[in-house]
Amino acid sequence: MDMMYFCLVPKLWNDTIDAHRHAVREAVLDATAALVSEHGPTSVTMSQIAQETGIGRATLYKYFPDVEAILAAWHERQVREHLRQLELIRDQAGSAERRLEAVLESYALMSRGHEATALATLVHRSEHVTDARHQLAGFLQTLIAEGAAAGELRDDVPPQELAAYCLHALAAADSLRSKAATRRLVKVVLTGLHPPT
Amino acid sequence: MDMMYFCLVPKLWNDTIDAHRHAVREAVLDATAALVSEHGPTSVTMSQIAQETGIGRATLYKYFPDVEAILAAWHERQVREHLRQLELIRDQAGSAERRLEAVLESYALMSRGHEATALATLVHRSEHVTDARHQLAGFLQTLIAEGAAAGELRDDVPPQELAAYCLHALAAADSLRSKAATRRLVKVVLTGLHPPT
Numbered sequence: 001m002d003m004m005y006f007c008l009v010p011k012l013w014n015d016t017i018d019a020h021r022h023a024v025r026e027a028v029l030d031a032t033a034a035l036v037s038e039h040g041p042t043s044v045t046m047s048q049i050a051q052e053t054g055i056g057r058a059t060l061y062k063y064f065p066d067v068e069a070i071l072a073a074w075h076e077r078q079v080r081e082h083l084r085q086l087e088l089i090r091d092q093a094g095s096a097e098r099r100l101e102a103v104l105e106s107y108a109l110m111s112r113g114h115e116a117t118a119l120a121t122l123v124h125r126s127e128h129v130t131d132a133r134h135q136l137a138g139f140l141q142t143l144i145a146e147g148a149a150a151g152e153l154r155d156d157v158p159p160q161e162l163a164a165y166c167l168h169a170l171a172a173a174d175s176l177r178s179k180a181a182t183r184r185l186v187k188v189v190l191t192g193l194h195p196p197t
Numbered sequence: 198m199d200m201m202y203f204c205l206v207p208k209l210w211n212d213t214i215d216a217h218r219h220a221v222r223e224a225v226l227d228a229t230a231a232l233v234s235e236h237g238p239t240s241v242t243m244s245q246i247a248q249e250t251g252i253g254r255a256t257l258y259k260y261f262p263d264v265e266a267i268l269a270a271w272h273e274r275q276v277r278e279h280l281r282q283l284e285l286i287r288d289q290a291g292s293a294e295r296r297l298e299a300v301l302e303s304y305a306l307m308s309r310g311h312e313a314t315a316l317a318t319l320v321h322r323s324e325h326v327t328d329a330r331h332q333l334a335g336f337l338q339t340l341i342a343e344g345a346a347a348g349e350l351r352d353d354v355p356p357q358e359l360a361a362y363c364l365h366a367l368a369a370a371d372s373l374r375s376k377a378a379t380r381r382l383v384k385v386v387l388t389g390l391h392p393p394t
Contacts, residue, residue, distance in 0.1 A: 154388075157381045161373065165385050169366035176358065184354045188362050191351075192389030 025063060027053050029074045032067075041071060076128045082110050083132050090139055096147035100193075103143065104166060105186045107136070108173040112182060137163045144193065154195045162193055222260060224250050226271045229264075238268060273325045279307050280329050287336055293344035297390075300340065301363060302383045304333070305370040309379060334360045341390065351392045359390055 031052035035044045044067055050060040064070045089102045140163040147153035154162070169189045173182045228249035232241045241264055247257040261267045286299045337360040344350035351359070366386045370379050 154385075157385055161369075161378055161381060162385065164369040164372055165366055165382060168369035169362055169386075169389070171368070172358075172361040172365035175361055181358055184358060185362060187393065188351075188354055188359065188389045189366075190389075191391065191393045192366070192385045192387075194388060194394065196384065196388045197391060197394060 021063075024053075024055065024059075025073075028055075028060065028063060028070060029077055032070045032074055036071070036074075079129055079132045082107075083135060085110075086136065087139070090143060095152060096143050096150055097152040097190075100140070100143045100147060100153075101186065101190055103140065104170060104189060105183060108170045108182045108186050109179065111170060112173045112176060133167065137167060140166055147193070153193045156195070165189075165192065218260075221250075221252065221256075222270075225252075225257065225260060225267060226274055229267045229271055233268070233271075276326055276329045279304075280332060282307075283333065284336070287340060292349060293340050293347055294349040294387075297337070297340045297344060297350075298383065298387055300337065301367060301386060302380060305367045305379045305383050306376065308367060309370045309373060330364065334364060337363055344390070350390045353392070362386075362389065 032049050050057040086103050089106055090099055141159045144159040144162045148155040176182050229246050247254040283300050286303055287296055338356045341356040341359045345352040363386055373379050
């Protein structure tokens with residue numbers, strides 16, 4: 001490469017490298033997700049991932065030290081994407097109660113995804129999951145406070161406690177076999193947010 | 198010891214040995230519980246436990262291989278006792294709804310015990326805890342079905358799903374600082390069991 005050229009457009013060149021690295025990383029995560037969903041998370045190897053991504057094993061090791069690190073990065077991406085989806089749902093039009101219902105239902109359906117369960121044993125309670133749960137609890141709390149102020153939801157219990165109640169109760173979705181059962185669970189959780197009769 | 202005597206009353210003698218072993222075992226569990234609540238579960242040693250119980254270390258090792266085994270046995274005893282207490286509460290007089298409320302409140306208050314949380318990291322999801330949760334879920338399910346039949350509780354969701362909802366939602370008690378907050382949580386969970394308005 002011409003050194004002169006390199007010096008004139010360093011920013012563009014760096015951007016290109018960054019974009020390339022990002023693309024490789026994303027491709028690795030996608031390939032790993034595909035392998036995991038086909039073979040299960042414990043039987044996937046670095047060689048398979050390299051082959052599936054179409055890069056050399058040596059290159060793959062420059063990006064990730066082992067399969068576990070790839071799974072953790074993939075899981076982090078999933079959690080981030082889920083949170084973004086939930087934020088979009090939250091920001092739709094409608095009453096606080098309707099938006100809360102939509103958020104809770106989407107969250108419950110995401111939680112019962114089979115990858116989520118299979119990976120939970122590998123990824124444990126990692127930091128990004130804890131962060132995401134805090135963010136989610138925070139925005140549920142805001143929605144619940146809005147609903148309480150509008151007279152739609154109960155105001156005899158602090159919104160923070162009600163948000164924790166929602167997240168814990170919805171964890172029951174893990175053991176539910178059908179989407180219909182998950183929707184029933186969301187209705188029950190929402191009923192709990194209403195003023196007692 | 199006179200062999201003749203031994204042969205004439207073997208059952209009585211065996212009962213005596215069993216009772217003695219049981220008493221030593223219970224004393225070890227009590228001493229360990231006291232040490233754990235004073236120093237935390239990770240800093241307790243076999244020597245301390247032997248000293249506190251008033252038996253020799255060699256004797257202690259005949260009962261338990263290590264501190265972890267003692268903690269597991271102690272935790273199992275706690276869980277069994279809690280379950281028995283909940284059954285007593287369940288079998289009191291009153292409507293299904295009132296008894297359910299009493300059971301849920303006791304369970305929630307037990308769950309937030311500081312030993313429970315400190316030990317959870319050591320004892321993990323052991324088999325006896327899973328068994329106890331199944332038993333508890335089973336008897337909540339029966340109470341909920343009774344309440345639904347009496348028209349006190351909702352009948353649009355299977356009692357099994359409602360029992361799972363209760364147990365998961367009450368896990369939020371872990372993060373609550375006060376008994377008052379725990380009681381609020383129980384009220385919210387119960388509201389969820391009522392027919393939707």
